[in-house]
Amino acid sequence: MGATVSHDDHGHHHEEGFISKYIFSMDHKMIAKQFLVTGMMMGVLGMMLSIFFRIQLGWPGEESTVLNMFLGDDWAPNGILDRNMYLGLVTIHGTLMVFFVLTAGLSGTFSNLLIPLQLGARDMASGFLNMLSYWMFFISTCLMTISLFVESGPAMAGWTVYPPLSALEEAVPGSGLGMTLWLMSMAIFIASSLLGSLNYIVTVLNLRTKGMKMTRMPLTIWAFFVTAILGVLSFPVLLSAALLLLMDRTMGTNFYLSDIIVGGEMMDYTGGSPLLFEHLFWFLGHPEVYIVLLPALGITSEIIATNSRKPIFGYRAMIGSILAIGFLSFIVWGHHMFLTGMNPFLGGVFVFTTLLIAIPSAVKVFNYLTTIWKGNIVYTPGMLFSIGLVSTFITGGVTGIILADSALDITVHDTYFVVAHFHVVMGLSAIFGMFAGVYHWFPKMYGRMMNTKMGYFHFWTTLISGYGVFFPMHFVGIAGAPRRYYDYSVYDLFDKAQYEMILDLNVLISIFAILGAFAQGVFIFNFFYSIWFGQKAVQNPWKSNTLEWTTPVEHVHGNWPGPRPEVHRWPYDYSKPGAEEDFIPQIVPLAEGEEDH
Amino acid sequence: MESKFIILIVIVLGIVAISQLARVYELAAKLKGKKEEDISDSDNRMNARMMFAFMILFFGTVIYFYTEYGRGLLPEAASVHGVEQDWLMNLNIFIITTVFFLTNFLLFFFASKYYKRKGSKAYFFPHDNKLELIWTVIPSIVLAVIIILGLKNWNEVTGAPSEDAEKVELYSKQFSWTARYSGEDNVLGDFNYKLVNDDINNPLGVVTRVTMETQIEALKAKIVDEKAKLNSDSLVFADDIEYKMHKKVERLSRVVRRLEEELASYNDSLDIPALDDKIVRGDLHLKVNQEYEFQFRAEDVIHSAYFPHFRAQMNTVPGMKTRFKFTPTITTKEMREKLQDENFNYVLLCNKICGASHSNMYMLVQVDDEATYDAWIAEQPTFKSTVIDELNK
Ligand code: HEM
Ligand SMILES: [Cu+2]
Ligand SMILES: [Cu+2]
Numbered sequence: 001m002g003a004t005v006s007h008d009d010h011g012h013h014h015e016e017g018f019i020s021k022y023i024f025s026m027d028h029k030m031i032a033k034q035f036l037v038t039g040m041m042m043g044v045l046g047m048m049l050s051i052f053f054r055i056q057l058g059w060p061g062e063e064s065t066v067l068n069m070f071l072g073d074d075w076a077p078n079g080i081l082d083r084n085m086y087l088g089l090v091t092i093h094g095t096l097m098v099f100f101v102l103t104a105g106l107s108g109t110f111s112n113l114l115i116p117l118q119l120g121a122r123d124m125a126s127g128f129l130n131m132l133s134y135w136m137f138f139i140s141t142c143l144m145t146i147s148l149f150v151e152s153g154p155a156m157a158g159w160t161v162y163p164p165l166s167a168l169e170e171a172v173p174g175s176g177l178g179m180t181l182w183l184m185s186m187a188i189f190i191a192s193s194l195l196g197s198l199n200y201i202v203t204v205l206n207l208r209t210k211g212m213k214m215t216r217m218p219l220t221i222w223a224f225f226v227t228a229i230l231g232v233l234s235f236p237v238l239l240s241a242a243l244l245l246l247m248d249r250t251m252g253t254n255f256y257l258s259d260i261i262v263g264g265e266m267m268d269y270t271g272g273s274p275l276l277f278e279h280l281f282w283f284l285g286h287p288e289v290y291i292v293l294l295p296a297l298g299i300t301s302e303i304i305a306t307n308s309r310k311p312i313f314g315y316r317a318m319i320g321s322i323l324a325i326g327f328l329s330f331i332v333w334g335h336h337m338f339l340t341g342m343n344p345f346l347g348g349v350f351v352f353t354t355l356l357i358a359i360p361s362a363v364k365v366f367n368y369l370t371t372i373w374k375g376n377i378v379y380t381p382g383m384l385f386s387i388g389l390v391s392t393f394i395t396g397g398v399t400g401i402i403l404a405d406s407a408l409d410i411t412v413h414d415t416y417f418v419v420a421h422f423h424v425v426m427g428l429s430a431i432f433g434m435f436a437g438v439y440h441w442f443p444k445m446y447g448r449m450m451n452t453k454m455g456y457f458h459f460w461t462t463l464i465s466g467y468g469v470f471f472p473m474h475f476v477g478i479a480g481a482p483r484r485y486y487d488y489s490v491y492d493l494f495d496k497a498q499y500e501m502i503l504d505l506n507v508l509i510s511i512f513a514i515l516g517a518f519a520q521g522v523f524i525f526n527f528f529y530s531i532w533f534g535q536k537a538v539q540n541p542w543k544s545n546t547l548e549w550t551t552p553v554e555h556v557h558g559n560w561p562g563p564r565p566e567v568h569r570w571p572y573d574y575s576k577p578g579a580e581e582d583f584i585p586q587i588v589p590l591a592e593g594e595e596d597h
Numbered sequence: 598m599e600s601k602f603i604i605l606i607v608i609v610l611g612i613v614a615i616s617q618l619a620r621v622y623e624l625a626a627k628l629k630g631k632k633e634e635d636i637s638d639s640d641n642r643m644n645a646r647m648m649f650a651f652m653i654l655f656f657g658t659v660i661y662f663y664t665e666y667g668r669g670l671l672p673e674a675a676s677v678h679g680v681e682q683d684w685l686m687n688l689n690i691f692i693i694t695t696v697f698f699l700t701n702f703l704l705f706f707f708a709s710k711y712y713k714r715k716g717s718k719a720y721f722f723p724h725d726n727k728l729e730l731i732w733t734v735i736p737s738i739v740l741a742v743i744i745i746l747g748l749k750n751w752n753e754v755t756g757a758p759s760e761d762a763e764k765v766e767l768y769s770k771q772f773s774w775t776a777r778y779s780g781e782d783n784v785l786g787d788f789n790y791k792l793v794n795d796d797i798n799n800p801l802g803v804v805t806r807v808t809m810e811t812q813i814e815a816l817k818a819k820i821v822d823e824k825a826k827l828n829s830d831s832l833v834f835a836d837d838i839e840y841k842m843h844k845k846v847e848r849l850s851r852v853v854r855r856l857e858e859e860l861a862s863y864n865d866s867l868d869i870p871a872l873d874d875k876i877v878r879g880d881l882h883l884k885v886n887q888e889y890e891f892q893f894r895a896e897d898v899i900h901s902a903y904f905p906h907f908r909a910q911m912n913t914v915p916g917m918k919t920r921f922k923f924t925p926t927i928t929t930k931e932m933r934e935k936l937q938d939e940n941f942n943y944v945l946l947c948n949k950i951c952g953a954s955h956s957n958m959y960m961l962v963q964v965d966d967e968a969t970y971d972a973w974i975a976e977q978p979t980f981k982s983t984v985i986d987e988l989n990k
Pocket of ligand 1: 160289290335336354355358396397399400403404405409412413414418422425426
């Protein structure tokens with residue numbers, strides 16, 4: 001029904017100073033941009049780290065001036081990567097990408113930008129908490145970056161930081177100060193994420209404009225809303241896991257430790273269990289992958305509908321799928337733990353629940369396909385990336401079926417097959433969603449257009465190099481090559497044919513990774529260039545129905561200079577028979593005798 | 598330093614050059630009155646064709662990879678359950694490959710066909726319950742089949758081993774594996790991590806009265822040693838080191854106290870299963886067609902016992918016993934002949950990140966025929982001869 005109106009209904013304008021406008025801003029649009037730029041920085045850093053370890057994997061043991069130049073004589077003496085640092089790079093790369101780029105960068109940007117704009121709200125429910133959320137995120141990125149420069153190295157236990165490896169600095173040097181910084185950074189990050197999520201939920205529930213029923217919300221908002229709920233329910237569990245780990249490390253408790261001799265020292269821990277940590281971690285960890293993916297899917301739904309000039313097919317089924325995925329994602333975490341010593345019967349239960357998730361995922365894919373079927377596709381860069389997302393979502397989703405089948409997971413667990421799977425869904429699909437969103441809403445954020453031709457170039461090179469990197473990894477993995485290996489020289493001892501194959505594929509993968517990294521340079525350039533020199537945007541460049549395109553190009557505090565818009569229809573009236581134009585914005589009242597969707 | 602400087606200058610100049618090009622492009626577009634948001638028909642057509650071209654390229658590459666790398670050059674399964682698992686894997690790969698080709702084809706085909714051009718219109722088609730029902734039900738049925746077959750296999754693999762499964766322990770630590778065979782009685786002696794002591798050849802902490810007594814003495818000596826260092830006038834330690842030494846004394850004292858309690862209630866009959874155990878540090882030898890029940894332990898951090906050729910894997914966790922069973926079916930010799938590779942070996946790899954040399958933590962596995970195996974195992978010394986008799990000397 002009609003949403004409550006809590007803000008005053010007149011936009012308030014007042015002069016702001018530089019600091020309150022650009023730095024400690026409480027305006028959701030500015031905060032969105034802050035999240036985006038910070039997330040992009042972290043993305044560039046994460047990508048650089050991955051190039052470093054890809055150099056090692058592609059050309060193991062060869063001297064590389066690049067490595068020596070960036071990592072110095074401590075970590076890459078003679079240009080050969082240090083074994084410990086290899087693990088450190090992998091760990092920080094994973095952490096940055098999953099949490100800082102795809103959680104904060106993606107949700108933080110687009111939830112902040114779009115929730116108020118697409119719902120017709122003047123701002124987030126609490127601008128102050130919103131600002132706090134960004135600044136906590138910023139501090140956590142700083143801590144994580146600093147941890148790269150610690151003398152004993154950054155955290156080295158993998159992004160999943162399983163104890164005891166992460167708890168004992170005798171086990172690996174990164175588990176000293178590096179790990180402490182990691183935990184502190186993550187604790188602050190989680191607090192930031194919680195503040196953000198609470199804000200999103202409250203805003204969606206309370207600040208919708210007149211006529212914006214839940215069933216008229218764009219799918220972007222549905223996705224952000226469910227994502228926020230997942231975050232609120234799962235991140236606290238990770239926080240407690242991290243705090244207990246911190247206590248094990250500093251206060252002599254042993255929640256996760258038992259019967260350990262490390263570095264020749266006999267410890268006296270008894271009764272703790274590493275499995276406890278794994279349960280707590282994956283209770284967040286699996287919902288987390290949907291926290292990453294749902295916003296990307298939401299963004300795609302919006303962009304595909306707009307640029308196919310067709311309603312999204314099966315709007316209600318799409319909402320249903322989002323809700324089903326959200327719910328199921330809480331009862332599948334055990335599929336990461338089939339081989340940890342967990343009770344096999346429990347493993348069987350997790351097989352069942354996990355494969356259930358494939359059903360709503362399949363529904364979403366078929367609905368996308370039907371949406372572009374008989375469409376009138378306009379190839380904006382955003383649209384290209386959305387189609388790329390659907391392709392990679394299929395490719396990555398199907399391999400999940402193998403991993404979810406515990407009997408088959410026995411051979412491929414912790415191999416490159418898993419690495420391939422989650423990179424295709426997160427490293428390609430979710431990242432594509434983020435790119436799509438940036439191209440699509442750039443005019444809304446900066447009042448200018450990004451260069452389309454560069455966008456095309458960016459998309460095609462990224463799609464090809466992306467698949468070029470991650471597709472061959474399936475074959476490396478199915479050959480049984482474990483992940484997180486510094487090199488595969490041990491294969492020389494038992495199977496030379498396989499060794500050759502792994503080496504060949506690793507070279508191929510590394511070359512594509514380097515090409516792909518250069519392709520991202522084009523995007524970064526296009527982005528910053530367009531902020532200052534791009535062509536000025538018009539109010540509704542993509543001829544879209546949603547409310548954000550009814551605000552003026554120049555940002556005003558409160559979003560609409562006049563009263564808030566009133567909504568009369570769902571957001572997907574594209575190419576509706578009988579209408580003159582091929583789009584009907586949500587603010588247009590239903591014509592006589594016209595039916596709502 | 599100089600090279601860094603030159604690289605930096607090249608990058609900066611490159612960016613400036615591209616900006617200028619972009620600027621020219623933008624100005625030219627402005628003159629022609631072209632706007633970024635107006636995607637021209639020719640751009641749409643170009644991208645649509647690219648979609649099709651990409652699909653051909655992509656599918657072609659995928660097919661090439663399937664033929665070239667198929668099951669990734671992993672040799673055929675060399676265990677009983679592995680053969681069934683491979684069958685299931687192939688079935689699943691067949692299903693997902695079909696889905697992959699079908700849906701990706703539809704996607705790229707639609708994307709290349711339905712692009713905007715002069716006079717084209719979109720078809721208004723917001724929902725259709727029947728269609729949606731179809732693509733909810735069909736995946737559900739396929740998944741039901743996958744789940745049922747998968748769980749059947751899983752239950753067999755993880756079910757209880759048979760009576761005559763031979764028990765072997767695999768012990769992991771940074772960065773090596775050690776095996777312990779259970780000997781004639783097929784019962785592994787008890788263990789206690791507090792008894793681990795390489796000096797007396799007891800790297801796995803096997804429990805007997807003698808090893809307990811010896812360990813208590815050894816630890817006490819260590820404590821005395823440490824205390825002496827702390828109290829010595831000639832040695833001066835940094836504060837944090839001294840703090841650590843104090844902690845160590847406390848810790849070891851607690852360990853000794855616990856061991857003494859355990860010794861007090863120790864029942865000597867527990868010695869017996871341990872005496873005929875055999876600790877092996879070289880290759881792991883297995884008898885072909887013999888079922889094995891492995892018990893895994895870890896000393897320091899989590900590792901994972903991964904036998905790719907036997908399609909077997911299980912994590913090893915400090916403070917916990919984990920298990921996995923399998924029956925090898927092809928001897929190393931036979932496998933070498935099949936692969937025509939004289940140097941081929943089965944292997945046990947570590948497959949859980951565990952520190953710097955994680956990628957070098959392995960143990961070669963030999964699957965022998967019965968005679969060879971029997972001869973080999975007979976040569977291995979027992980725990981009694983390597984440890985107990987030595988200590989009693
Ligand atoms: C669609 C979004 C998805 C995302 C973002 C995602 C992400 C991930 C990530 C990050 C991991 C690796 C965790 C690690 O470091 O060990 C992973 C593993 C896994 N995924 Fe997915 N996944 C997705 C879809 C699916 C689907 C649809 C399924 C099943 C039907 C699935 C099943 C699994 C399983 C079983 C594993 C554990 C594999 C193993 O560790 O052996 N995933 N996924
Ligand atoms: Cu999961
Ligand atoms: Cu290991």
